[in-house]
Amino acid sequence: xPGLTAYVGFHEICSPKKGETVxxxxxxxxxxxxxxxxAKLMGCYVVGSAGTKEKVELLKNKFxxxxxxxxxxxxxxxAALKRLEY
Numbered sequence: 001x002p003g004l005t006a007y008v009g010f011h012e013i014c015s016p017k018k019g020e021t022v023x024x025x026x027x028x029x030x031x032x033x034x035x036x037x038x039a040k041l042m043g044c045y046v047v048g049s050a051g052t053k054e055k056v057e058l059l060k061n062k063f064x065x066x067x068x069x070x071x072x073x074x075x076x077x078x079a080a081l082k083r084l085e086y
Contacts, residue, residue: 010034011038019044022044022047024049026051027049036064037064046067047067047069047081051071053070
């Protein structure tokens with residue numbers, strides 16, 4: 001069911017426009033990966049968060065996210081997202 005969950009959450013609820021920044025929490029999970037891929041296909045700038053350095057590297061180097069960070073190492077998530085915006 002990750003595909004249906006990701007599709008409904010991304011297309012039916014969020015509906016971002018091309019060029020917008022999309023933040024995906026827990027992006028290394030099945031749903032998060034799909035949402036990130038949908039967002040890239042729509043032309044969005046995609047930022048994800050994960051709980052380990054290894055997962056952050058996977059998001060950036062394997063799954064095509066524009067940027068990612070380890071939420072366990074951040075003191076202020078709002079500042080982290082602003083820092084990562086293009």
